[in-house]
Amino acid sequence: MVLKMDRSNELFEEAKKYLVGGVNSPVRYFKPYPFFVEKAKDCYLFDVDGNCYIDYCLAYGPMVLGHANEKIIEAVKEQLELGSAYGCPTEKEIILAKEVVKRVPCAEMVRFVNSGTEATMSAIRLARGVTGRKKIIKFDGAYHGAHDYVLVKSGSGALTHGHPNSPGIPEETTKNTILIPFNDEDAVKKAINENKDEIACIIVEPVMGNVGCILPKDGYLEFLREITEENGILLIFDEVITGFRLAKGGAQEYFGVVPDIATLGKILGGGFPIGAIVGRREIMEQFSPLGAIYQAGTFNGNPISITAGIATLEQLDDRFYKETARTAKILADTLRELADKYNIPAKVYNIASMFQIYFNDKEVVNYEIAKQSDVERFMKYFWGLLERGVFVPPSQFECCFTSIKHDDEVIDKTINAMEEVFKSLE
Numbered sequence: 001m002v003l004k005m006d007r008s009n010e011l012f013e014e015a016k017k018y019l020v021g022g023v024n025s026p027v028r029y030f031k032p033y034p035f036f037v038e039k040a041k042d043c044y045l046f047d048v049d050g051n052c053y054i055d056y057c058l059a060y061g062p063m064v065l066g067h068a069n070e071k072i073i074e075a076v077k078e079q080l081e082l083g084s085a086y087g088c089p090t091e092k093e094i095i096l097a098k099e100v101v102k103r104v105p106c107a108e109m110v111r112f113v114n115s116g117t118e119a120t121m122s123a124i125r126l127a128r129g130v131t132g133r134k135k136i137i138k139f140d141g142a143y144h145g146a147h148d149y150v151l152v153k154s155g156s157g158a159l160t161h162g163h164p165n166s167p168g169i170p171e172e173t174t175k176n177t178i179l180i181p182f183n184d185e186d187a188v189k190k191a192i193n194e195n196k197d198e199i200a201c202i203i204v205e206p207v208m209g210n211v212g213c214i215l216p217k218d219g220y221l222e223f224l225r226e227i228t229e230e231n232g233i234l235l236i237f238d239e240v241i242t243g244f245r246l247a248k249g250g251a252q253e254y255f256g257v258v259p260d261i262a263t264l265g266k267i268l269g270g271g272f273p274i275g276a277i278v279g280r281r282e283i284m285e286q287f288s289p290l291g292a293i294y295q296a297g298t299f300n301g302n303p304i305s306i307t308a309g310i311a312t313l314e315q316l317d318d319r320f321y322k323e324t325a326r327t328a329k330i331l332a333d334t335l336r337e338l339a340d341k342y343n344i345p346a347k348v349y350n351i352a353s354m355f356q357i358y359f360n361d362k363e364v365v366n367y368e369i370a371k372q373s374d375v376e377r378f379m380k381y382f383w384g385l386l387e388r389g390v391f392v393p394p395s396q397f398e399c400c401f402t403s404i405k406h407d408d409e410v411i412d413k414t415i416n417a418m419e420e421v422f423k424s425l426e
């Protein structure tokens, strides 16, 4: 190993004694051991061995303003003095909810929760409760968090670590989860025809950011909108990744397709745990205490996360969207050029501030094709970049993100690192 990672190694040995696999989320582990972080600032992570990395993982998505953003720190410090959990409502929840409603096209009402996992779990319950139907359609490779109904043919860490179907989930629990390939209209039609009046919802990541970066084919999201409407099925956009990222109003604004319900997280909490279910008023009002569909949580609407969320959304201006998209595109174009120049079979996808490379000669339009990508070469690319001070997620089944702090100087350094890495990739 070129990188000096001795202290990380020591900490990993210690961590393994107390924490399963030495980590608290599987995506954080990579062989032989991950670097341990000491601190982070702007677009940089600093590890315990004194290495500094340009960060394109951004904590798997939330840190789009960069790490340790001054305005968020100031607002959170102030809120900490006022208390960190009340079990009672606060005015700040209204402020953040209003901001969400202003931005996100389908959002007429909001329920704040603590994670994307909780958001999708409750959104599915809501859809089932409202429609009185049991079945749901989920796309192969989509990752909607770590709860039972959707952890089948799943992306993200489940796929990276070789278990897209997690043991421990009874087949009775997932027998109502219909799995179909993404970007395939006929598969959707067939599933709906075979399960007439039984499907509560289609849940979809408009851009599949948990199996790399798979883009919807032109017209595909529009097709999902039409066919769900025609069949009394609720359309759920899982915008935990795309929300506030592709545009102020997320993927639904970017693509101009408005779902019935959406789930949010990541950016919404400004680096603190949060999730949200949003949707049309008559649907959302079925949640308790107005309706009978139960949804609850001690930390729902937690004042620290809400405060960080308000301070974050305030800073997502037009310049933010323009710049983060510009830098991600430069990197995606660079990767394409390098793959061409060094004759490495690769496909690169990019939308707004998201991008990912697959070492694959086929267009990656779904999970089956994504899975055929060359993992070994990807890990060579990953380590090559890391050794040159650039951190991308350690799996091609995750997505890279740019933040507002990735300026031209940082991008140039990244391009140089990429060029050096590609030279050694054959």
Ligand SMILES: N[C@H](C=O)CCC(=O)O
Binding pocket: 025, 026, 027, 028, 060, 143, 156, 157, 210, 398
């Ligand atoms: N891709 C996951 C979430 O979106 C990564 C986060 C995790 O599993 O820790």
